[in-house]
Amino acid sequence: LSVAQGEILGLLGENGAGKTTLMNVLFGAYAPDAGEILVQGRPVTINSSADALAAGIGMVHQHFHLAPRLSVLENLLIGIPGKSGRIDRAGGLTRLAE
Template identity: 90%
Template sequence: MPAPLIEMRGITKSFGAVKANEAVDLSVAPGEILGLLGENGAGKTTLMNVLFGAYAPDAGEILIQGQPVRITSSADALAAGIGMVHQHFHLAPRLTVLENLLIGIPGKAGRIDRAGGLARL
C-alpha cells in the first residue's frame, strides 16, 4: 500500500493558553478529496496554516509521500507541492481559484502559467 500523499501526525498548536489543535492526525491518499468540517474556532484554519507554513506547530510532524518534511514558510510548502487557497478575504479578487493556487509558482516570464497549472492537476 503506498504512503499517504500528505500526512500530519500529532499536530499541536497553541496560542497562549488556547489550544487550537491538540495531537491532530490527518492523512490524505493520492487522488483523495478531503473536506474539513467543524464549528468556528474548531482549528481547521490553524491546521491548514501549519501545513502551509504560516504557523509552526508546537508538536507533531508532517510527511509528504512518507518522507518527513520541515515546512517553515509558504515557500517551503510550495516547494513540497502544497498550495493553499485562503478564505475569500485572502484571495486576489480578480483571479480564479486555479490562479490563486498558482500565485508564487514561477511561470513563463514571471506570469501565471494557467496551462502548466492545469496540466499538473
C-alpha cells in the same frame, strides 16, 4: 490526516475546531507544538509558505480580497510555477482536462 497526491481536500468544521490552525501549520505560518508532517513518507520542516509550496502543499485562502479579480482556475494555479513565474492558464486548463 492523510491526503494522496493530486487529491484536493476541503476542511469543514465548527468555529474553533482548528481548521485554520492546521492549515497555518501546514503552510508555514505557525510552528507545530507536536507531531510531524510527512510528505511522500518523509518528514519535512515547514517554516514558510515557500517551504510548503516546495513540498507540494498549497492553500487557497478563504478571504476573497487576497487575489482580486482572478478566476477559479487562476486562484487554483497561484502556487504552481508557470512560464517566467507567471500563471500558466493554458497549462492549467490542460492539467484540468487530464
